[in-house]
Amino acid sequence: MKSLFSQRDDVVIANPFGPPAKGWKKAAETMDRAATNYRDGEVIGFDRVSEYATTDLGYIIEIERVRSKVGGSDKLVPIALRTTTIFRREKGAWKIVLRHADPITSPRPAASIVGE
Template sequence: MSGADLDRVVEQYHRALDAIVQGDSGLQKKMFSGRDDVSLANPIGPPVRGRSAVEQTMDRAVSQLREGEPTTFERISEYTGTDLAYIVEIERTQAKVGGADELSRISLRVTTIFRLEDGHWKVIHRHADPITSPRPIESIVQG
């Protein structure tokens, strides 16, 4: 598989993220590995491992989003090997969150790891958090 093949998969992955902020996790689920070592760390809960837990976590997040706008992506870093690849991006979008009637801005720092499985690139890990600007060291202290 080439980097160009991965580029097409990343484009599909980005469109699946647009569906997430519209309240649809179906496309995203298709992008993720079905293997037991798949993991997800999203900004509204602890990291989970395993296909069932990943799908439940996606569904929980999607149930709290609606009427989102297309996401923009700022690529920070990327690497493509023979069977593993990653991207680090800042994702920015707007969506209605929870019961809110207005759109809220959402910015996430995201690392996504892909693995070549049976000739197809699949997401094996996604980590997203809201840290997109410098913060004081005190912000990591737990009270």
């Protein structure tokens, strides 16, 4: 999966396991760390919400659905992530420059954004 990402200093990854990571080195470390949370997974499907592209820039917004063992659990569970992925053309190939994923796929009360 890392080969899909830009390796430039402006690449950003933001996942449910920590703060956003900017720059290729930090983004790669964040991907490695996030991958340790999932085992024996399988893709269920993708629900495309929106997409747009220009000559050199594009994005997709999707709900990604997978089944995986999460953390130390041995139970295969369904996971749905709301994702935003921005692509940039680099040397003739599309590369991810931003990927944001979070588990919010249904309405939530305003109080859900208040930190403790």
